[in-house]
Amino acid sequence: MELDAIRSTPANAVEVDRLSALRELRLMDTPPEERFDRITRLAREIFDMPIAAVSLIGADRQFIKSGQGAVADAPRAHTFCGTTVTMPTALIVADADEDPRFSGSPLVTGDPHLRFYAGFPLTVSGGHRIGALCVMDTQPREFGPAQVDLLEEMARWVELELSTAERLDHASAVQQTLTAADLPELPGFQFAELSVPTLGLRGDFADWRTVPDGIEVTLGDVMNKGEVAGLLAATVRATVRALARHVPFPTVVTEACALVEKDLHRTDSYATLFHARLNRDGWLEFLDAGLGLMVVVRAWGGHRHLPTRDLPFGIVDGSGATPNSLWLEIGDTVLVFTDGLLGLWDGSLRHLSDLEAMVRSSNDAGEVVARLGAMAGEQARTKDITALVIRRVS
Numbered sequence: 001m002e003l004d005a006i007r008s009t010p011a012n013a014v015e016v017d018r019l020s021a022l023r024e025l026r027l028m029d030t031p032p033e034e035r036f037d038r039i040t041r042l043a044r045e046i047f048d049m050p051i052a053a054v055s056l057i058g059a060d061r062q063f064i065k066s067g068q069g070a071v072a073d074a075p076r077a078h079t080f081c082g083t084t085v086t087m088p089t090a091l092i093v094a095d096a097d098e099d100p101r102f103s104g105s106p107l108v109t110g111d112p113h114l115r116f117y118a119g120f121p122l123t124v125s126g127g128h129r130i131g132a133l134c135v136m137d138t139q140p141r142e143f144g145p146a147q148v149d150l151l152e153e154m155a156r157w158v159e160l161e162l163s164t165a166e167r168l169d170h171a172s173a174v175q176q177t178l179t180a181a182d183l184p185e186l187p188g189f190q191f192a193e194l195s196v197p198t199l200g201l202r203g204d205f206a207d208w209r210t211v212p213d214g215i216e217v218t219l220g221d222v223m224n225k226g227e228v229a230g231l232l233a234a235t236v237r238a239t240v241r242a243l244a245r246h247v248p249f250p251t252v253v254t255e256a257c258a259l260v261e262k263d264l265h266r267t268d269s270y271a272t273l274f275h276a277r278l279n280r281d282g283w284l285e286f287l288d289a290g291l292g293l294m295v296v297v298r299a300w301g302g303h304r305h306l307p308t309r310d311l312p313f314g315i316v317d318g319s320g321a322t323p324n325s326l327w328l329e330i331g332d333t334v335l336v337f338t339d340g341l342l343g344l345w346d347g348s349l350r351h352l353s354d355l356e357a358m359v360r361s362s363n364d365a366g367e368v369v370a371r372l373g374a375m376a377g378e379q380a381r382t383k384d385i386t387a388l389v390i391r392r393v394s
Contacts, residue, residue, distance in 0.1 A: 018085070019059055021128035025162060028056055028063050035161045036066035038259050043135055043154055044068045046246045047147065051112070051136040054122070054158055055081040070112035071136070078105045081132040084119040090148050091132075093117040095140035116141035118148070120155035124162055133158050150245060157238035160231065184208050184215045186280065188394040191215075192365035196340075196376045196385040203229030204338050204386035205237045209244065214279040216244055219388055221291065221338040223312075224269040236260055236271050236313070249277055253287040254320030257313045264314030271313040273321070274336050282328045282392060287321035289313060293339060295352060299331025303356040305349065333359050333368070334390040340383035344375045365389040 022028065036054045044052035051069035055062050062079040064071055076082040080102060084091040096102040096115050107114050118141075119134030133155040183191045193206055203222040208215060218240050222232045239256045247255055252275055264270055274294065276286035288294065290312030296304045310321045328334065335355065345351035362368045368389045376385055 015059075017126065018128045018130060021124050021126055022056060022058065022130040025056075025124065025130065027065055027162075028058060030065070032066055035263070036158065037068075039133070039154060039157055039161070040066045040068045042242055042246075042259070043133065043151075046150065046154075046242065047118075047135045049116075049135040049137050049141075051114075053081075053134050053136075054131065055079070055119075055134065056131040057082055057085045065131070069136075074107065078107055080105075080107075080114075080117040080136075081119055081134055084121050084132040084134070085129040087121060087129075090118065090120045090151060092143050092148070094142060097140075113138050115139055116143075118143045118151055120148075120151045122155055122158055122162060124159065130162075150242065153238060153241055157235070157242070160234050160238065163231070184210045186210075186215050186278065188280075188282075188392060189278065190365035190389075190391040190393055191217075192369040192389040194337075194341075194369040194372050194376075194385060194387040194389075196373065198340075198384050203233050204340070204384040205233045206386050206388055207237055207241060209241070211277065214277060216249075216275070216277045217336075217388060217390075218244075218276075219274045219291065219336050219338070219386060220271055221273075221384075221386070222269055222271045224267060228267050228269065232260075232263060232267065232269055232271065235263060236273065240273070240275060244275070249285060250287070250323045253289050254318075257289065257319045261314055261317060261319070270315055272338075273313060275321070276336075278328075278390060284326045284328055284334065284390070286324050286326070288324070289319060289321040290315070291336070291338075293337050293341075295335045295355065296326065296328075297333045297335070297356050297359045299329055303352060305352060328390075328392045330392050330394060332392050333365070335359070335368070335387060337387035338383075338385060340385035341372065341387050343383055343385075344372065344379060364393075365391045 040052040040054055051071050053064050053071045054066040056065050057076060060076050062074050062076055062081055064073055093099050093102060096108045102108055114136050116137040119132040121129040122131045123129050205220050207218045220233060220236050222229045239259050243252050243255050253273055272290035274288050274291045276284055278284050288308035289310050292308040294306040311319050313319050358371055359368055372387060
């Protein structure tokens, strides 16, 4: 059917535009790609489901771009994802046998006898929903709010990969959805973050998460230029965020490296990564892959720079990070930052005593980043700056 022939209603016009956006991706009927397969493998494992897929929804059929388990192309009318693309948020079907929208689907009444479905729509530039990231089971399941949030995070990761098939003017919007959430709260501690990009699409990122016994924080820096660095930074962040909810803390960096190192090699890039867990009792556990820019300003006097011997991602295959820990006493302040911060002085570590003096003369963590931000605003810079501040106050 000609596209112009079905533009008779607003709903049809929306569908025509959606199909045009899908066609521009040039992904329908293409072979599997590792950049999508690694996401579906991880989704299948994290959610403990037998089936996970990235689907693309055409005019009358579902194409499986990446699938794990018993999933295949199918007529659109029979699919769950065909409904997901009509929704702005997740579609959760706890038991398809009890849902009149799907109980008669051949995918439910016949092979693979689906009972549970959770899918999140994939949105590309222009706001068009062209497919879904989904997980499925042959048994009824429950799917709580935290799982929906994680599915959304992983869908954003797929969107990031989809954006490389479009022009990268969309990449900054994708990256914006992946910036850090509001700072966490933990009794007895203050947190602050400085984020100063040189251009719209940046290679630095920070991410904070509340966990049962405290908080986790990640800081990364991808070494490349412009749009490539920004896209890879968002990929690394999404990878770590997904893994951090699933794998033991000491293995997060090693497993993240295994997932992203091919992309780094392909683009001649590398990435430094700092990942830490602050427990309520004051213990800070951390993993440092090549960043080496952590400074502790002690309440009783002096500062300590903690370098790292672990390499960044992308330098050698199989990189990882050695687990370390640090006890924070009341009044101690931790700063972790990308090397752009050193450019506020002479680019070297010689001015850490000046940084210590600034910390000691600041009333709280927020004042530290405010003063650093003021310095950044007064100078011409060539590098992004991201800095995290943690202060124990009780």
